[in-house]
Amino acid sequence: xxxxxxxxxxxxxxxxxxxxxxxxxxxxxxxxxxxxxxxxxxxxxxxxxxxxxxxxxxxxxxxxxxxxxxxxxxxxxxxxxxxxxxxxxxxxxxxxxxxxxxxxxxxxxxxxxxxxxxxxxxxxxxxxxxxxxxxxxxxxxxxxxxxxxxxxxxxxxxxxxxxxxxxxxxxxxxxxxxxxxxxxxxxxxxxxxxxxxxxxxxxxxxxxxxxxxxxxxxxxxxxxxxxxxxxxxxxxxxxxxxxxxxxxxxxxxxxxxxxxxxxxxxxxxxxxxxxxxxxxxxxxxxxxxxxx
Numbered sequence: 292x293x294x295x296x297x298x299x300x301x302x303x304x305x306x307x308x309x310x311x312x313x314x315x316x317x318x319x320x321x322x323x324x325x326x327x328x329x330x331x332x333x334x335x336x337x338x339x340x341x342x343x344x345x346x347x348x349x350x351x352x353x354x355x356x357x358x359x360x361x362x363x364x365x366x367x368x369x370x371x372x373x374x375x376x377x378x379x380x381x382x383x384x385x386x387x388x389x390x391x392x393x394x395x396x397x398x399x400x401x402x403x404x405x406x407x408x409x410x411x412x413x414x415x416x417x418x419x420x421x422x423x424x425x426x427x428x429x430x431x432x433x434x435x436x437x438x439x440x441x442x443x444x445x446x447x448x449x450x451x452x453x454x455x456x457x458x459x460x461x462x463x464x465x466x467x468x469x470x471x472x473x474x475x476x477x478x479x480x481x482x483x484x485x486x487x488x489x490x491x492x493x494x495x496x497x498x499x500x501x502x503x504x505x506x507x508x509x510x511x512x513x514x515x516x517x518x519x520x521x522x523x524x525x526x527x528x529x530x531x532x533x534x535x536x537x538x539x540x541x542x543x544x545x546x547x548x549x550x551x552x553x554x555x556x557x558x559x560x561x562x563x564x565x566x567x568x569x570x571x572x573x574x575x576x577x578x579x580x581x582x583x
Contacts, residue, residue, distance in 0.1 A: 294524040300569030303547060304334070304343075307557065307564035311401075311549030313366075314537035314566075317357040318577055323539045324564060325549050328353050328395070331564065334566075338540055351414075354399035356407060356581040366396035366409050371426060373583075384583070385429045387411065389482070390463070394420055396408065398442045398494055398535075402473030404493045408434070410441035410455075423455060425474055428583060434475060443495035443505055446473070447518070448576060454482070454503060458493065462484030463520070482520040494535025494549075499574030502574025506533040506548060513548055515573075526569065530562045531555070541567065543575020554583030 308327040316323050323336040333346040333355070354366040355374075363374045365381070369389040388394050388411050388414075399409040406427035411419030421438040424431055429480040437440075440458035445451075450470040456463045466479040485492055490510025497503050501518040513526040515538060530550040539547045545568045552564025 293522045294561055296524060296526045298527050298529050298567070298569060300567055302562075302565050303568045304566040306566075307552040308549065308566070309553050309564065310551045311564055311566055312353045312534050312551075313352075314535055314539075314547045314549050315355055316537055316539040316547075316577060318541050319360075321541060323537075323545070323547060324355050326353055326355075329553065349381070351395045353396045353411060356401045356578060358583060366399055368395045371407070372392075380476070385426050385431050387424055387426075387431060389468070392445050393417065397421065397440070398444045400444045400446065401562065401578040401581050402446050402453075402468070402469055403579060404473045405579060406473040407581050408444050408449050408453070408455075408473070409416040410438070410444060412438070412440050416440060427472065431507065432474070435479075442493050445495045445497040445503065447497055448499055454491045454497065455479075456497065458508070459489070461492060462518070463503070483516060493533065496536050496538065497576065498538075499576040502573065504546070504571075505574065506535050507535060508532050508551070515571075526571065528567060530565055530567070531560055532563060536575060538575040543577065544570060546571050546573065556581060
Protein backbone atom coordinates (compact mmCIF):
# COMPACT_ATOMS: atom_id res chain seq x y z
CA UNK A 292 0.00 0.00 0.00
CA UNK A 293 1.34 3.43 -0.98
CA UNK A 294 1.78 5.85 1.90
CA UNK A 295 0.30 9.32 1.25
CA UNK A 296 2.12 12.08 3.15
CA UNK A 297 1.11 15.75 3.41
CA UNK A 298 3.91 18.31 3.10
CA UNK A 299 5.17 19.48 6.50
CA UNK A 300 8.44 21.03 5.41
CA UNK A 301 9.46 24.62 4.86
CA UNK A 302 10.14 27.07 2.08
CA UNK A 303 13.89 27.35 1.56
CA UNK A 304 13.51 30.13 -1.00
CA UNK A 305 10.41 32.05 -2.07
CA UNK A 306 11.89 33.34 -5.31
CA UNK A 307 9.65 32.34 -8.24
CA UNK A 308 12.06 30.46 -10.49
CA UNK A 309 10.85 30.07 -14.06
CA UNK A 310 12.46 26.63 -14.20
CA UNK A 311 14.12 25.66 -10.94
CA UNK A 312 16.32 22.61 -11.50
CA UNK A 313 19.58 20.79 -10.80
CA UNK A 314 19.78 20.93 -6.98
CA UNK A 315 22.83 19.44 -5.30
CA UNK A 316 24.97 19.58 -2.18
CA UNK A 317 28.67 19.39 -1.41
CA UNK A 318 29.32 18.12 2.15
CA UNK A 319 32.97 19.23 1.99
CA UNK A 320 32.00 22.91 1.72
CA UNK A 321 28.45 22.69 3.16
CA UNK A 322 27.15 24.31 -0.02
CA UNK A 323 23.73 23.80 -1.63
CA UNK A 324 23.10 24.82 -5.23
CA UNK A 325 20.22 24.99 -7.68
CA UNK A 326 19.49 26.71 -11.00
CA UNK A 327 16.88 28.77 -12.73
CA UNK A 328 17.59 27.38 -16.18
CA UNK A 329 15.60 29.87 -18.24
CA UNK A 330 17.01 32.92 -16.44
CA UNK A 331 20.61 31.60 -16.46
CA UNK A 332 20.95 31.84 -12.68
CA UNK A 333 23.00 29.67 -10.32
CA UNK A 334 21.97 29.85 -6.65
CA UNK A 335 24.61 29.03 -4.02
CA UNK A 336 23.70 28.67 -0.35
CA UNK A 337 26.04 28.02 2.57
CA UNK A 338 23.84 25.98 4.89
CA UNK A 339 25.57 26.83 8.17
CA UNK A 340 25.58 30.59 7.66
CA UNK A 341 22.52 30.87 5.41
CA UNK A 342 24.69 32.94 3.08
CA UNK A 343 23.08 32.91 -0.37
CA UNK A 344 24.55 34.17 -3.64
CA UNK A 345 23.05 34.34 -7.12
CA UNK A 346 25.51 33.91 -10.00
CA UNK A 347 24.53 35.04 -13.49
CA UNK A 348 25.78 32.66 -16.18
CA UNK A 349 26.48 33.34 -19.88
CA UNK A 350 24.35 30.40 -21.02
CA UNK A 351 21.44 28.37 -19.71
CA UNK A 352 22.77 25.79 -17.24
CA UNK A 353 21.13 22.93 -15.39
CA UNK A 354 23.59 20.69 -13.49
CA UNK A 355 26.59 21.25 -11.23
CA UNK A 356 29.02 18.89 -9.54
CA UNK A 357 31.82 19.39 -7.05
CA UNK A 358 35.31 18.71 -8.40
CA UNK A 359 37.78 19.77 -5.73
CA UNK A 360 38.44 22.63 -3.32
CA UNK A 361 38.87 25.12 -6.15
CA UNK A 362 36.60 23.90 -8.95
CA UNK A 363 33.03 22.98 -9.78
CA UNK A 364 31.72 21.45 -13.00
CA UNK A 365 28.69 23.07 -14.68
CA UNK A 366 26.64 21.71 -17.59
CA UNK A 367 25.62 24.54 -19.93
CA UNK A 368 24.22 24.88 -23.44
CA UNK A 369 27.50 24.18 -25.20
CA UNK A 370 29.13 21.67 -22.87
CA UNK A 371 30.74 21.09 -19.49
CA UNK A 372 32.68 23.95 -17.92
CA UNK A 373 34.93 24.16 -14.89
CA UNK A 374 34.03 27.06 -12.62
CA UNK A 375 36.75 28.52 -10.42
CA UNK A 376 35.18 28.87 -6.96
CA UNK A 377 37.32 31.90 -6.16
CA UNK A 378 37.09 34.01 -9.31
CA UNK A 379 34.01 32.49 -10.92
CA UNK A 380 35.92 32.07 -14.19
CA UNK A 381 34.58 29.42 -16.57
CA UNK A 382 36.82 27.12 -18.61
CA UNK A 383 35.53 24.65 -21.21
CA UNK A 384 36.17 21.04 -20.20
CA UNK A 385 34.16 19.09 -22.78
CA UNK A 386 32.05 20.41 -25.66
CA UNK A 387 28.61 18.81 -26.02
CA UNK A 388 26.37 19.79 -28.95
CA UNK A 389 28.23 23.11 -29.07
CA UNK A 390 27.36 23.53 -32.76
CA UNK A 391 23.61 23.14 -32.16
CA UNK A 392 22.02 26.31 -30.81
CA UNK A 393 18.59 24.65 -30.59
CA UNK A 394 19.53 22.39 -27.64
CA UNK A 395 20.61 22.86 -24.03
CA UNK A 396 21.67 20.70 -21.10
CA UNK A 397 18.95 19.27 -18.89
CA UNK A 398 19.35 16.52 -16.30
CA UNK A 399 22.53 14.84 -15.04
CA UNK A 400 24.34 13.22 -12.15
CA UNK A 401 27.81 12.00 -11.16
CA UNK A 402 28.32 8.23 -11.04
CA UNK A 403 30.28 6.47 -8.26
CA UNK A 404 33.22 6.15 -10.68
CA UNK A 405 33.58 9.93 -10.91
CA UNK A 406 32.17 10.02 -14.45
CA UNK A 407 29.06 12.09 -15.15
CA UNK A 408 25.93 11.43 -17.16
CA UNK A 409 24.58 14.58 -18.83
CA UNK A 410 21.44 14.93 -20.94
CA UNK A 411 20.41 17.45 -23.59
CA UNK A 412 17.04 18.47 -25.00
CA UNK A 413 15.54 20.91 -27.46
CA UNK A 414 15.00 24.40 -26.08
CA UNK A 415 11.43 24.21 -27.35
CA UNK A 416 11.04 20.57 -26.24
CA UNK A 417 11.32 19.38 -29.86
CA UNK A 418 10.48 15.70 -30.16
CA UNK A 419 13.54 13.44 -30.22
CA UNK A 420 16.06 16.31 -30.08
CA UNK A 421 17.73 15.18 -26.85
CA UNK A 422 20.38 12.68 -25.84
CA UNK A 423 22.22 11.29 -22.82
CA UNK A 424 26.02 11.36 -22.65
CA UNK A 425 28.65 9.75 -20.44
CA UNK A 426 31.67 11.97 -19.74
CA UNK A 427 34.81 10.60 -18.06
CA UNK A 428 37.90 12.78 -17.72
CA UNK A 429 36.67 14.93 -20.59
CA UNK A 430 35.95 12.04 -22.96
CA UNK A 431 32.37 12.26 -24.23
CA UNK A 432 30.40 9.13 -25.19
CA UNK A 433 26.82 9.31 -26.46
CA UNK A 434 24.73 6.64 -24.73
CA UNK A 435 21.18 7.27 -25.96
CA UNK A 436 19.61 9.62 -28.50
CA UNK A 437 16.22 10.54 -29.97
CA UNK A 438 14.99 11.48 -26.48
CA UNK A 439 12.58 14.38 -26.03
CA UNK A 440 12.92 15.35 -22.33
CA UNK A 441 15.58 13.20 -20.61
CA UNK A 442 15.19 13.19 -16.84
CA UNK A 443 15.49 11.12 -13.63
CA UNK A 444 19.18 10.29 -14.17
CA UNK A 445 20.46 8.60 -11.00
CA UNK A 446 22.41 5.54 -9.91
CA UNK A 447 22.05 2.70 -7.42
CA UNK A 448 24.28 2.92 -4.30
CA UNK A 449 26.62 0.26 -5.72
CA UNK A 450 26.81 2.03 -9.09
CA UNK A 451 25.72 -1.09 -10.96
CA UNK A 452 22.35 0.25 -12.13
CA UNK A 453 21.50 3.48 -13.92
CA UNK A 454 18.05 5.04 -14.20
CA UNK A 455 16.59 7.56 -16.62
CA UNK A 456 13.29 8.57 -18.23
CA UNK A 457 12.08 10.30 -21.35
CA UNK A 458 9.37 12.29 -19.56
CA UNK A 459 6.67 12.14 -22.30
CA UNK A 460 6.86 8.32 -22.33
CA UNK A 461 6.29 7.99 -18.57
CA UNK A 462 8.63 4.99 -18.45
CA UNK A 463 11.44 4.92 -15.89
CA UNK A 464 14.21 2.85 -17.44
CA UNK A 465 16.90 0.83 -15.67
CA UNK A 466 20.15 -0.38 -17.19
CA UNK A 467 23.00 -2.51 -15.87
CA UNK A 468 26.28 -0.59 -15.55
CA UNK A 469 29.93 -1.34 -15.05
CA UNK A 470 30.43 0.00 -11.49
CA UNK A 471 34.02 0.93 -12.31
CA UNK A 472 33.15 3.19 -15.26
CA UNK A 473 29.45 4.01 -15.17
CA UNK A 474 29.06 2.72 -18.74
CA UNK A 475 26.10 0.48 -19.69
CA UNK A 476 26.80 -3.23 -20.11
CA UNK A 477 23.30 -4.19 -21.31
CA UNK A 478 20.21 -2.70 -22.94
CA UNK A 479 17.78 -0.65 -20.81
CA UNK A 480 14.42 -2.08 -19.78
CA UNK A 481 11.33 -0.58 -18.12
CA UNK A 482 11.28 -0.51 -14.32
CA UNK A 483 8.16 1.67 -13.85
CA UNK A 484 5.48 2.66 -16.37
CA UNK A 485 3.58 5.79 -15.22
CA UNK A 486 2.17 6.90 -18.58
CA UNK A 487 -1.45 6.68 -17.39
CA UNK A 488 -0.87 8.77 -14.27
CA UNK A 489 -1.18 12.52 -13.72
CA UNK A 490 1.89 14.65 -14.46
CA UNK A 491 5.29 13.50 -15.71
CA UNK A 492 8.44 12.00 -14.17
CA UNK A 493 11.09 14.70 -13.74
CA UNK A 494 14.36 14.74 -11.75
CA UNK A 495 15.30 11.94 -9.35
CA UNK A 496 17.83 10.75 -6.79
CA UNK A 497 18.64 7.33 -5.41
CA UNK A 498 19.04 7.10 -1.63
CA UNK A 499 21.46 4.99 0.39
CA UNK A 500 19.05 2.06 0.48
CA UNK A 501 18.45 2.06 -3.27
CA UNK A 502 15.04 3.74 -3.21
CA UNK A 503 14.36 6.16 -6.07
CA UNK A 504 12.87 9.57 -5.26
CA UNK A 505 11.21 11.25 -8.23
CA UNK A 506 9.65 14.70 -8.61
CA UNK A 507 6.36 14.38 -10.49
CA UNK A 508 6.00 17.53 -12.58
CA UNK A 509 2.41 18.71 -12.92
CA UNK A 510 1.14 16.59 -10.03
CA UNK A 511 2.54 18.31 -6.88
CA UNK A 512 4.23 15.06 -5.85
CA UNK A 513 7.53 13.60 -4.70
CA UNK A 514 7.27 9.84 -5.28
CA UNK A 515 9.36 7.13 -3.63
CA UNK A 516 9.92 3.85 -5.49
CA UNK A 517 11.52 0.66 -4.23
CA UNK A 518 14.45 -0.82 -6.20
CA UNK A 519 11.89 -3.27 -7.63
CA UNK A 520 9.77 -0.41 -8.97
CA UNK A 521 6.97 -0.43 -6.40
CA UNK A 522 5.49 2.95 -5.45
CA UNK A 523 6.12 3.13 -1.69
CA UNK A 524 5.20 6.69 -0.71
CA UNK A 525 3.87 9.93 -2.18
CA UNK A 526 4.70 13.27 -0.58
CA UNK A 527 2.27 16.07 -1.39
CA UNK A 528 4.12 19.30 -2.24
CA UNK A 529 2.75 22.87 -2.19
CA UNK A 530 3.65 23.53 -5.85
CA UNK A 531 2.18 21.81 -8.92
CA UNK A 532 5.43 21.61 -10.88
CA UNK A 533 8.21 20.08 -8.72
CA UNK A 534 11.32 19.36 -10.75
CA UNK A 535 14.09 17.63 -8.79
CA UNK A 536 15.10 16.51 -5.26
CA UNK A 537 18.48 16.45 -3.50
CA UNK A 538 19.74 15.56 -0.02
CA UNK A 539 21.16 18.58 1.81
CA UNK A 540 22.98 19.22 5.08
CA UNK A 541 26.02 17.30 6.29
CA UNK A 542 23.78 14.70 7.94
CA UNK A 543 21.52 14.61 4.90
CA UNK A 544 18.47 14.93 7.08
CA UNK A 545 16.67 17.29 4.73
CA UNK A 546 15.59 16.84 1.14
CA UNK A 547 15.47 19.91 -1.08
CA UNK A 548 12.98 20.02 -3.97
CA UNK A 549 13.02 22.64 -6.71
CA UNK A 550 9.95 23.68 -8.72
CA UNK A 551 8.98 25.70 -11.80
CA UNK A 552 6.78 28.77 -12.23
CA UNK A 553 6.63 28.59 -16.02
CA UNK A 554 3.09 28.41 -17.44
CA UNK A 555 1.54 29.37 -14.07
CA UNK A 556 -0.46 32.32 -12.74
CA UNK A 557 0.92 33.81 -9.47
CA UNK A 558 -2.60 34.48 -8.26
CA UNK A 559 -3.63 30.87 -8.72
CA UNK A 560 -0.33 29.19 -7.79
CA UNK A 561 1.50 31.44 -5.31
CA UNK A 562 4.15 28.80 -4.45
CA UNK A 563 5.12 27.97 -8.02
CA UNK A 564 8.86 28.21 -8.58
CA UNK A 565 9.67 28.14 -4.85
CA UNK A 566 12.38 25.87 -3.44
CA UNK A 567 11.28 23.56 -0.62
CA UNK A 568 12.90 21.44 2.09
CA UNK A 569 11.31 18.49 3.87
CA UNK A 570 12.27 15.60 6.14
CA UNK A 571 11.61 12.14 4.67
CA UNK A 572 13.61 9.82 6.93
CA UNK A 573 15.41 8.38 3.90
CA UNK A 574 19.01 7.22 4.18
CA UNK A 575 20.96 10.11 2.63
CA UNK A 576 23.38 9.72 -0.21
CA UNK A 577 25.38 12.48 -1.90
CA UNK A 578 26.82 12.52 -5.40
CA UNK A 579 30.61 12.04 -5.43
CA UNK A 580 32.86 14.69 -6.98
CA UNK A 581 33.48 14.60 -10.71
CA UNK A 582 36.91 13.14 -11.45
CA UNK A 583 38.68 15.26 -14.11
